[in-house]
Amino acid sequence: MNIGIIREEASIERRVALSPAGVEDLASQGHNVFVLHLDGGRTIFRDEDYQMAGATISYSVDEIINRSDIVLKVSPPTESELLILREGQTIFSSLHLAVSRRNVLERLLDAKVTAVAFELIENERGDLAVLQMMSEIAGQIAIQVGAHYLQAGQGGRGTLLGSLPGIPPANVVILGAGTVGRTAARVALGMGANVTVLDRDIGRLRELEHLFQWKISTGVATSYHISRAVRFADVVIGAVLLKGDKAPHIVTEAMVKEMKPGSVIIDASIDQGGCVETSRPTTIDDPVYVTHGVIHYCVPNMPAVVARTATLALTNAVLPYVQEVCEDGIFKALEHDSGLAKGVCTYNGVCTNEVIARIFDFKPQAIATLLKNS
Numbered sequence: 162m163n164i165g166i167i168r169e170e171a172s173i174e175r176r177v178a179l180s181p182a183g184v185e186d187l188a189s190q191g192h193n194v195f196v197l198h199l200d201g202g203r204t205i206f207r208d209e210d211y212q213m214a215g216a217t218i219s220y221s222v223d224e225i226i227n228r229s230d231i232v233l234k235v236s237p238p239t240e241s242e243l244l245i246l247r248e249g250q251t252i253f254s255s256l257h258l259a260v261s262r263r264n265v266l267e268r269l270l271d272a273k274v275t276a277v278a279f280e281l282i283e284n285e286r287g288d289l290a291v292l293q294m295m296s297e298i299a300g301q302i303a304i305q306v307g308a309h310y311l312q313a314g315q316g317g318r319g320t321l322l323g324s325l326p327g328i329p330p331a332n333v334v335i336l337g338a339g340t341v342g343r344t345a346a347r348v349a350l351g352m353g354a355n356v357t358v359l360d361r362d363i364g365r366l367r368e369l370e371h372l373f374q375w376k377i378s379t380g381v382a383t384s385y386h387i388s389r390a391v392r393f394a395d396v397v398i399g400a401v402l403l404k405g406d407k408a409p410h411i412v413t414e415a416m417v418k419e420m421k422p423g424s425v426i427i428d429a430s431i432d433q434g435g436c437v438e439t440s441r442p443t444t445i446d447d448p449v450y451v452t453h454g455v456i457h458y459c460v461p462n463m464p465a466v467v468a469r470t471a472t473l474a475l476t477n478a479v480l481p482y483v484q485e486v487c488e489d490g491i492f493k494a495l496e497h498d499s500g501l502a503k504g505v506c507t508y509n510g511v512c513t514n515e516v517i518a519r520i521f522d523f524k525p526q527a528i529a530t531l532l533k534n535s
Contacts, residue, residue, distance in 0.1 A: 162192050162487045165229030167222060168199040169236050173444065175468035176475060178233035178253065179483075181206055181214040183476040188215025192487055195219045195228055205469045226250075231486060235475070236462070237261065240268075248273040251491050253479065255279045258506055258517045259407050260434045266512065266521055273510040275491050279475075281405055281514070282482060282504035289404070290482075290500065293340050294474040296429075298464040300344025300400070303427045304352065307333065307396035310425045310449065310456050317456060318423035320395050323353025330355045334390045336382060336411060336436060337400030338365040341429050345398050346377055357390055387411055392419045399428040401436040405516045412437040414453075422454035432461040495532055502528045509535070 164187060168177050179187075184194050194216040198208055208218045219225050226232055226245040232252040234242075243265065246252065256278035258266055269276045284290040304322070311331065313319030324330035333349045335342045338360035349356045350373060359382040360366055366379040380386045391397050391412060397420070401408045408430040417426070417439045428440040435441070439452045440459045445466060449458050464471035482501050486494045495502045505513050511526045512518040518525035 162230045163228050164192055164194045164231045164233065164483065164487070165219075165225035166194065166196045166216075167225055167232065167234040167242070168197045168204070169234065174236050174462055174465050175205055176235045176462070176465050176471045177206060177468075178235050178475060178479060180472050180476040181210040181216075183480045184211055184216045185214035186480060187483070187487065190484070190487070193217070193228075195225050197222060197225050205472060231483060233479070233483065235465075237265070240265075243268040243272070246272045246274045251275040251277065251486060253277045253279065253483065255432075256281075256506055257432055258514070259405055259520055260432070263521050266507070266517065266523070269507040270510050270512060270523075274507065275495075275505060275509075276507040277482075277501070277504045278405075278506050279479070279504070281506070283500035285500060287500075291475065291478040294478045295464045295471065296340035297344050298467060298471055298474065299429050300341040301348050302463050302466055303341070303345045303398045303400075303429055304333070304348040304354075304396075306427050306448075306458050307349075307398065307425050308352065310458065311395060311423075315456075316423065316449075316451065317425060318395060318421065320423075322349070322396070331395035332357070332393055333396045333398065334359070334394040335398045335400055336360075336387065337402065337430075338362065338369055338379075339400060339402050341400035341402075342398070343369060343372070345400065346373065349396075350376055354396075357394075359386055359390060382411065384411075388416050388419070391416050392421075394420065395424050397424070397426045397437075399426065399430045399436040399440070401430045402433070405514060407434040407520075408436045410436060410438040412439075414438045417455055418453045420453070420455050423456070425456045425458065427458045429463060431459040435459060492532065492535065495528060499529075502532075 196211040196216045198220045234254045279291040308322040311317035311320045322331045333354045335358045357378040359380045428435045428437045430436040443459045512523045513528040515525045
């Protein structure tokens with residue numbers, strides 16, 4: 162098969178869907194891999210690295226897409242990329258269609274491509290295989306970011322995350338007990354912070370208390386508990402995930418107004434719309450803004466800050482699915498792998514994801530039914 166890898170603009174997204182090692186695996190199996198050339202010295206892997214792995218370097222996005230059966234990228238496809246996609250192709254990328262524009266979904270449907278969202282692919286255990294990797298990274302970064310922006314020189318309260326003799330530690334409040342929340346709690350505890358995790362799932366909270374040997378505080382994520390927790394927080398981490406859907410605003414603007422001046426919000430749910438009412442997307446180059454005296458960090462692609470690590474993690478998670486499609490073709494791969502099928506948002510001109518179809522008022526069809534009738 163022909164596989165095209167599009168590298169994004171370096172100042173915005175430095176991750177790559179596959180590392181040179183992943184490309185080498187595909188090339189050694191007889192597949193043709195085309196990688197987009199990227200100017201500038203901020204690339205984490207050079208053209209030469211990919212060439213040595215067996216890839217062909219292309220200088221045109223048009224050429225990459227036109228020559229490829231499978232297109233791989235990290236960020237959602239741009240409008241110009243969407244116009245080049247054609248029937249019969251498969252694209253793997255982060256899609257986040259629930260917070261995208263309607264015309265993006267319409268173009269994927271019109272092109273009759275198979276669009277597979279990284280954030281929806283499941284493994285045999287039912288975990289979100291690719292998203293879990295990125296969430297583990299985001300959880301670690303969130304605590305580093307919080308500690309950094311608490312410093313007085315960064316506009317923060319001038320507070321150390323950990324404790325000193327006679328001085329209490331900072332209060333870190335984590336909203337959501339999923340992968341981001343669990344990882345953030347682990348790192349925050351390691352730095353000596355006072356950690357509180359709120360979630361609606363008591364079972365998850367029970368697991369966290371056992372995991373961390375009752376060194377954290379937990380609470381049910383009601384409006385009352387959230388309001389009280391964030392009021393006294395030095396760092397708030399929004400780690401709410403509704404699979405494939407928009408994140409709800411569980412922290413209202415009124416709650417933000419009650420927070421301590423110089424405290425920090427890291428909204429790790431911003432790629433799904435954000436769970437804080439005052440959040441808006443920022444960039445790696447301009448990551449923060451201040452509203453009501455509170456520093457907001459709302460970078461949708463947080464793992465791109467550690468692009469090398471994130472690319473290696475993406476390769477570990479994505480490569481097996483790409484190999485599966487290369488070996489069996491997309492039809493058989495989706496038939497045999499229900500977890501991969503759950504990542505499909507569009508197939509042969511039909512929206513296959515119920516949540517996305519509901520948001521944009523389309524009639525969904527189950528991918529299993531479409532495959533059976535094909």
